[in-house]
Amino acid sequence: MERPGRLLLQSELRVRNAAYDVSLSRSLLIWKRRTSSPVYHPFRPRFCVPLFPRRPDPGVCHSVPVSEIISVREEEEENGSRQRDDGSWKKIREREGKDCRQAFTVLYVERCRQHRWRCAEVTFTCSDEAVCQHWVSSIREQLASNTSRPKHLLVYINPYGGKRQGKRIYEQKVAPLFTQAGISTSVIVTEYANHARDHLKMEAELKKFDGVVCVGGDGMFSEIIHGLIWRTQIDCGVDPNSTEEALSPCSLRIGIIPAGSTDCICFASVGTNDPVTSALHIIVGDSQPLDVCSVHHNNMFLRYSVSLLGYGFYGDVLSDSERKRWMGPARYDFSGLKMFLTHHYYEGTVSYLPAKGIIGTPRDATRCRSGCVICQHNGQLNSERSEKYEMDEASDSESSGEWRTIRGKFLAINAASMSCACPRSPKGLSPAAHLADGTTDLILVRKCSRFNFLRHLLRHTSKDDQFDLTFIEVHRVRRFRFMPRHCQSDSDLELDLHENSKRQIFSQICKDHPACGCAPAYSSWNCDGEILTHTAIDVRVHGQLIKLFARGIEELPVFEDLSNPCAI
Ligand SMILES: Nc1ncnc2c1ncn2[C@@H]1O[C@H](COP(=O)(O)OP(=O)(O)OP(=O)(O)O)[C@@H](O)[C@H]1O
Ligand SMILES: CCCCCCCCCCCCC/C=C/[C@@H](O)[C@H](CO)NC(=O)CCCCC
Ligand SMILES: [Ca+2]
Numbered sequence: 001m002e003r004p005g006r007l008l009l010q011s012e013l014r015v016r017n018a019a020y021d022v023s024l025s026r027s028l029l030i031w032k033r034r035t036s037s038p039v040y041h042p043f044r045p046r047f048c049v050p051l052f053p054r055r056p057d058p059g060v061c062h063s064v065p066v067s068e069i070i071s072v073r074e075e076e077e078e079n080g081s082r083q084r085d086d087g088s089w090k091k092i093r094e095r096e097g098k099d100c101r102q103a104f105t106v107l108y109v110e111r112c113r114q115h116r117w118r119c120a121e122v123t124f125t126c127s128d129e130a131v132c133q134h135w136v137s138s139i140r141e142q143l144a145s146n147t148s149r150p151k152h153l154l155v156y157i158n159p160y161g162g163k164r165q166g167k168r169i170y171e172q173k174v175a176p177l178f179t180q181a182g183i184s185t186s187v188i189v190t191e192y193a194n195h196a197r198d199h200l201k202m203e204a205e206l207k208k209f210d211g212v213v214c215v216g217g218d219g220m221f222s223e224i225i226h227g228l229i230w231r232t233q234i235d236c237g238v239d240p241n242s243t244e245e246a247l248s249p250c251s252l253r254i255g256i257i258p259a260g261s262t263d264c265i266c267f268a269s270v271g272t273n274d275p276v277t278s279a280l281h282i283i284v285g286d287s288q289p290l291d292v293c294s295v296h297h298n299n300m301f302l303r304y305s306v307s308l309l310g311y312g313f314y315g316d317v318l319s320d321s322e323r324k325r326w327m328g329p330a331r332y333d334f335s336g337l338k339m340f341l342t343h344h345y346y347e348g349t350v351s352y353l354p355a356k357g358i359i360g361t362p363r364d365a366t367r368c369r370s371g372c373v374i375c376q377h378n379g380q381l382n383s384e385r386s387e388k389y390e391m392d393e394a395s396d397s398e399s400s401g402e403w404r405t406i407r408g409k410f411l412a413i414n415a416a417s418m419s420c421a422c423p424r425s426p427k428g429l430s431p432a433a434h435l436a437d438g439t440t441d442l443i444l445v446r447k448c449s450r451f452n453f454l455r456h457l458l459r460h461t462s463k464d465d466q467f468d469l470t471f472i473e474v475h476r477v478r479r480f481r482f483m484p485r486h487c488q489s490d491s492d493l494e495l496d497l498h499e500n501s502k503r504q505i506f507s508q509i510c511k512d513h514p515a516c517g518c519a520p521a522y523s524s525w526n527c528d529g530e531i532l533t534h535t536a537i538d539v540r541v542h543g544q545l546i547k548l549f550a551r552g553i554e555e556l557p558v559f560e561d562l563s564n565p566c567a568i
Contacts, residue, residue, distance in 0.1 A: 009138050015033075019033070072107070075123060104135055119180075158217075162259050178279065217529070218264055222306075253548060288548045288549075303532060307528050312523045318335075319524055345410060368437075368552060416441045417433065436544045482535070
């Protein structure tokens with residue numbers, strides 16, 4: 001909790017007819033109920049430190065960081081009933097000689113359960129109009145001096161994402177908050193898939209805005225990052241298709257108002273998929289950097305990914321579920337069960353470049369949380385690396401011996417660039433992955449029995465470590481490649497010729513008869529919920545390429561009585 005610092009203003013004001021000492025500094029607004037004179041106790045010093053600090057009575061003392069004040073508005077209060085100030089009412093009441101007091105209302109962020117934020121308000125009244133106006137203008141000055149808050153936003157709404165509630169969620173829950181906070185918006189309701197991406201790429205006048213907001217799910221967010229990253233590279237003269245060039249980071253922040261089926265990016269960066277919470281993070285101007293993976297096939301750019309790149313199980317779940325969009329979010333449960341029972345495995349070679357010099361491993365107990373020091377440390381390391389990028393690229397070559405290679409049969413190959421926490425799996429696919437450390441966690445699930453695979457899957461929903469199984473390995477990497485077995489070199493293929501020809505025949509049969517239990521040769525990649533058209537891919541992590549209007553998941557508050565300004 002911040003300490004108050006130098007006071008800008010201090011007055012005695014009233015809140016619901018009780019007297020409060022109210023003070024404003026650059027960092028805090030504090031209101032503390034005035035109590036009658038303390039009873040003298042001969043054995044207790046006046047300013048003692050309590051042996052057992054107790055939480056201050058919330059009805060008596062409150063403090064709100066100025067950075068979490070949403071807005072302030074003037075009101076008038078007459079005999080207990082409040083009116084918004086439109087001037088005319090005031091004059092009438094003055095003429096009639098009624099008891100008329102000035103009031104102002106402060107709207108601020110209040111934390112609720114499970115990382116949710118709400119907009120709370122408190123109304124202060126005082127008899128002196130000049131004092132009241134001084135308070136309003138001082139708070140407004142403090143808010144205006146905060147340069148990280150957005151003033152103009154470009155909003156894209158997908159009316160068909162998730163349960164098709166995007167438009168309603170924005171209009172009813174988000175737009176009124178933006179208006180209260182004095183944020184102006186240009187709203188585009190998308191008319192077709194990739195509308196938002198193409199508008200950002202080619203048309204949007206980005207200079208007019210302080211950020212881009214998407215209302216929808218992970219697919220909609222993916223459209224936004226594709227448009228914005230592409231546009232940034234073109235504006236900065238970087239070839240967006242290059243496999244080797246360092247990409248330029250995007251300066252505009254992106255806000256996500258969750259209205260999709262999984263909302264994994266929102267969940268993993270805020271801790272909840274609640275539209276009001278996301279709107280408040282946008283209003284207060286939070287900023288959370290995020291890693292982005294670029295995916296190439298034979299030096300041709302395919303897509304970016306920020307959450308899951310999954311081959312095998314998650315690729316198959318997605319391919320199957322796309323045909324069942326009409327089922328809404330339940331399609332993933334249906335296809336998940338079907339693909340679990342189908343139990344296909346895939347052969348191929350994974351090569352990866354382990355992340356060197358970083359802090360943290362995928363098996364850590366520490367989690368990426370607001371102000372994460374691991375992201376700060378590793379982010380710094382990455383920016384130093386990219387300064388001497390060309391040297392590093394030379395050392396990244398296979399001949400340097402840093403690449404490691406694994407051949408095998410896999411049920412799933414997953415790369416999680418963030419935890420991928422979502423309501424289905426609150427700790428995520430890789431619970432210790434970091435939002436902005438410049439790495440991705442490569443999880444290899446080798447062929448195993450259905451029973452063992454189920455054990456692994458169930459551990460996504462329990463406290464047990466999903467990687468603590470003999471058929472799983474996990475590596476924190478900066479880059480990786482995958483080559484399905486049937487794309488391997490001629491010499492590799494010759495070795496497998498006999499088996500291969502048998503499988504070609506069977507895989508044809510198996511398309512029509514999946515119950516025979518024989519696996520097809522290829523799966524497809526699930527790239528943040530989109531299916532990739534190629535299976536052989538080269539993936540590179542670009543640390544902190546984009547920024548979100550978020551602050552990472554906040555730790556649950558630990559009450560520290562002595563650091564609370566109300567307790568001093
Ligand atoms: N107007 C539109 N008509 C049809 N499709 C659209 C439109 N606008 C966006 N889309 C596409 O809809 C797809 C799904 O959208 P979205 O991500 O919002 O929801 P979802 O798939 O239900 O959620 P999630 O991605 O979290 O699982 C996206 O790939 C996006 O490109
Ligand atoms: C038998 C009980 C098993 C329980 C297992 C639960 C495990 C759930 C893990 C969920 C991981 C989601 C990862 C997120 C991926 C997103 O980028 C993507 C786009 O929204 N979503 C999907 O592909 C949707 C994929 C949904 C898969 C279920
Ligand atoms: Ca990461």
